[in-house]
Amino acid sequence: MKQFQFNDFPNVKGSRVSLRQIMDADIPDLIEISFYDAVQAETVEQAAEMQARIDRDYLDGNSIHWGIVDNETLQIVGTCGYYRGLDQGEGELGCVLLPQYYGQGYMTDGMSLAIDFGLNTIGLKRIWAATSRENGPAMKLLERLHFVKIADLSYGEIEYELTQPK
Structure with missing residues (x-):
């Protein structure tokens, strides 16, 4: 069941x-x-x-996957999006950054835009993310974005859920 419908793919503009x-x-x-x-x-x-499958998932209303673009250079520095749960009014938020852009704040900025879009445009009631126990930078990113750890998963991952700042 489609949870959202956009005539044109939704691009989201931020300051950086x-x-x-x-x-x-x-x-x-x-x-x-x-x-x-x-x-x-x-290859x-x-x-x-893979991108064709991701595009099909979007057209089916099951996910949305963006490239994160540096507004100054117009280079894609990474990707993020919602990949599961949209049919239940929820979204699993995921992201990947090209290594040459680590530690420069791009993912914080991109994920912030995705969170705002999920809450205010799609109307998600819950946003969560999962990462491996060994991925310290991802855990710090999620905590910086107001996610809290809610579960240790059996296959070496940790699940986080977005909490709204007071």
């Missing part, structure tokens, strides 16, 4: 970064961060196939 649809021309630059069902692409062809 923007979220936009990933285009075919972007795919060669995103191979190392192209994933679908926890499988990483190894441009695999990344393109």
